[in-house]
Amino acid sequence: MRHDDVWRAIDAIAAENGLSPSGLARRAGLDPTAFNPSKRVGPDGRARWPSTESVSKVLAATGTAVENFASLVSGQGPQAGRSRGSVARRIPLIGLAQAGGDGFFDDGGFPVGGSWDEISIPDIADPNAYALEISGDSMEPVFRDGDIVIVSPQAPVRRGDRVVVRTRLGEVMAKQLVRQSAKRIELQSLNPAHPNYNFELSEVAWMHRIVWASQ
Known part of the structure; x- marks a missing residue:
């Protein structure tokens, strides 16, 4: 799992809900700048990760299942209609x-x-x-x-x-x-x-x- 993959998943959830990253942060009860590009890199230039609390609030606010978030992070994309054991x-x-x-x-x-x-x-x-x-x-x-x-x-x-x-x-x-x-x-x-x-x-x-x- 890469830093960019996690942020891409958050951006995808925002887009699916018709929101900007700032709008998604507001809906989740976070600081509106929490997901801004400037917050994704630290002052020392090292990549920063969203906190597990932030991710949890985003999933709760948008009704996104953990499995769907994991699919977005892994690059499998949004999925529907897939059942375990399907032929x-x-x-x-x-x-x-x-x-x-x-x-x-x-x-x-x-x-x-x-x-x-x-x-x-x-x-x-x-x-x-x-x-x-x-x-x-x-x-x-x-x-x-x-x-x-x-x-x-x-x-x-x-x-x-x-x-x-x-x-x-x-x-x-x-x-x-x-x-x-x-x-x-x-x-x-x-x-x-x-x-x-x-x-x-x-x-x-x-x-x-x-x-x-x-x-």
């Missing part, structure tokens, strides 16, 4: 940028065609589940370039879920669903350096929920 199966895989091309999805957003690679994953109930390789940094620090996410067309989508959206113009993006009304959806890039998006529902071909992630 691996193979599902189709393509790159997120490639997914915008023709011939990879049918009109319902299900994977089709013979140009997909395949990977083995723990069993996912949805027979139409597929995998995308993340490209770019718009979802950092939760998803990073090269991470694999598993997407389920059948899973219900709710506010706050991380989703893959394809527009009718063929653009495919991984974002977080902020709000959905009868006419519009609002999507957030977890990396504040990237823009958020608003679409009329008529502009959206489909929206599927990310149910599992691995690196």
Whole structure:
């Protein structure tokens, strides 16, 4: 375990909850500057670690399980839908940028065609589940370039879920669903350096929920 891995996990928890590191510290009842970059290195230049008390307060304030925090520290990424003893199966895989091309999805957003690679994953109930390789940094620090996410067309989508959206113009993006009304959806890039998006529902071909992630 490295110093940078622990801080990356804390940054990921902040992003998952729509917070800056300072906002996360406030929610946890800590000094707002507790997680600032300047506090991660001591005056002598040596790396500083967050205290176990600080980590405990963060997990309690955000409802994050210790196991999920450990997964983030180890680089396995946020996970959902994984069960102990689950049986691996193979599902189709393509790159997120490639997914915008023709011939990879049918009109319902299900994977089709013979140009997909395949990977083995723990069993996912949805027979139409597929995998995308993340490209770019718009979802950092939760998803990073090269991470694999598993997407389920059948899973219900709710506010706050991380989703893959394809527009009718063929653009495919991984974002977080902020709000959905009868006419519009609002999507957030977890990396504040990237823009958020608003679409009329008529502009959206489909929206599927990310149910599992691995690196």
